[in-house]
Amino acid sequence: AAYADHVGAHSLPQKLEAAAAYLTQVKGIESFSRPQVMRTVMASEGENFERDESLRNFARMIKDGKIVRNEQGMWGITENLGYRLEDRKTG
16 A cells, blocks of 8 residues: 555556556565455455456556566566566665
8 A cells, every 4th residue: 555655556557557566576576466466456445445346457457568477377567567666676
């Protein structure tokens, strides 16, 4: 929740993108599962979490080329994803 607020992610699609960026760029997870992204958003949304809408928006991120599936069936972010930190971890 703090990361989404920090980067200005307010809508559900923005929060999903921010969650993918957070997992990859802050937590250092090279590839992630859909449930990891959903749990990250759910933690900030609480009882307001909309599962079906979140799944639709996750599919939209795939269609828009913001995330891609690797050979292991996990997901990774692409340059099309918003909220990229550009090597913030090294600085």
